[in-house]
Amino acid sequence: MGEFPTVTDVARVAGVSRQTVSNVMNTPGIVKADTRARVEAAITALGYRPHASARRLRTRRSSTIGIRLDPMIDGISGSVLDRFLHALTEQADARGLRVLLFTATSPEDEIDQFRRLNDGADVDGFVLTSTTADDPRTAWLLEHDIAFVTFGRPWQENDFTDPSHLWVDVDGHAGLYAATRAQQDAGARRIAYIGWPSPSGTGDDRRRGWHEAMLERGDVSAEELARLEVITTDGVDQGAAAMRQLARTAGGIDAVLCASDALALGAMIANPARVSVTGYDNTPIAAAIGLSSVDQPVDEVAAGVLELLTGEFEGQVSHAPDSASPRYRMVTPRLVTRQFEAIPRDSVPANALVDEVSR
Template sequence: MASMPTVTDVALAAGVSRQTVSNVMNSPGIVRADTRERVQAAIAQLGYRPHASARRLRTRRSSTIGIRLDPMIDGISGSVLDRFLHALTEQADKQGLRVLLFTATSPEDEITQLQRLNDGADVDGFVLTSTFAGDPRTKWLIENGISFVTFGRPWGTNDMNDPQHLWVDVDGWAGLHEATRAAQDAGARRIGYIGWPSPSGTGEDRRRGWRDAMLERGNVTDDDLALLEVVCEDGVAQGTAAMQELRRTAGTLDAVLCASDSLALGAMIANPERVPVTGYDNTPVAAAIGLSSVDQSVDEVAAGVLELLTGEFSGNVQGAPESDEPRHRMVKPRLVVREFAAIPMDVPGRASV
């Protein structure tokens, strides 16, 4: 009996990547029309069944994926995880899978919940978010041979190619690099940056994108960059205070980039000179107030997570056959440019923020 066609077969026939095939099946709106038609034609020609890749997960126990419902931070930047959860649930449903939400107060408490759900056969695998260096959750899952994929790389010494860790992440370096390049191409030279304090793998990744683009252009020094950067905790009030400090220490500013939309909103408030500000996350707030922002493409992230969780590795590399298939997916974000409008603090006749 001839073997059933696989995602790899479809990708080869259509001349695209496995990720593109997954996107066509789960998030067709993010794929160019001509590419989508080519993939769909290959699916029809080969007789590929889109749900076949999920069968391995579905036939184990419960056809259910567990994921922690992250706490809201300030209602702005935290919304990216809400959007990811919505995309994951919608795409999982198309593959006959369910998503089970649970809460936890700490990484240690989350491990307790992971063990409870696994022991009770309530889920077949887990999706973890908000990863960090030395994350005890992933260590516990690997040691216990439990299927999982993370939204976020391991942030360790081998974080790009950890053979035991399946992950999908957004390339924060590329996002801030593109945003910096766009500001430079618009004529900006002195571009400030408001980011998060260390340690923060995500924050440092984004900061490097800004820093590398600034140094590549060759018209600033390391001393200049030190003056052009302020770090603070995430939040609107913190962004306002950081922008005030940046204006005091950096001198003339042509543009300001921020590690989140929360910080960018705060920077817009303390900005009487109306210096263009760009955020990160492309939240609904950014769209509502005309803030340029880097979009994390959560539909692509969700598609990649499900492909790793239901495909060749089934979320677990222990005992998996030798394969050249990559064990992670790096999603490139995109810059969404909007017409900038500052929100100054001190406007005659207007109440202070």
């Protein structure tokens, strides 16, 4: 293989100047049709590909977005972000954008990476996941006029309406509201909830969805409702423990909703009565076990993120509040209903089959 052709080579072959070749690629509208055709022919004839770094050096644009990838937290919780990453990569590709990964050990370290990647024109903007209240990263990015969009709304009062902070989030409230309604429509009255300790932006949001739906129907009194709720940290074991606690203290329950699939799996395991269990995130586990779950539509989230981010690229990086389009996207999750296929209700008690197997 010889050397790579450059704009100059293409220009020579097409009998035009460098700049015209450049125009054909970037602003084809201003090039006369037949000239453009000639240049395009030369491009394909030579197999020309623009040198991305040279372009970046000049334009200070990279068509690349950066996203931090955490060391895998061994498990279930990471899965949504992975799905999001896949969706983001795919949709970014469709828009001619690339995704660059990096890691960071702390918010400060991450800010350092922001600076490095931004100064080096490696990326045009960032996608942040798992934002916290009072996040130092968003403050820094805003201060330095660097484009970014967060997956997750800002959980602070004043930030929520801040027009310069773009975000996309999934409406956990709506998700649990729908899940509760679905159970109620199926005849359930006493619907329990296993959730995370407050304050937790996402956790509180989900809990409210259940709580409001329950109050609206009025099937149970407010004080009974309190007994139908168990607060615990995330995890399979915790879910099982919570379920056992419900069995002890809540009286009969018709269904259980959980703040996560991990909790739901635990609940399901400690669930000899085969009460309907609904999780959150629709992880592979939910699919495998046959657990209903609230699915976060990561495709829509990714689309929203890119929409906001590229909107930011195009226009100047102005934080103009007069912008007509909204500065955020709230995505409604989808309830995925499953029957307990995996551990069938009519499964024979443990030791009944031993003989048959070893017959």
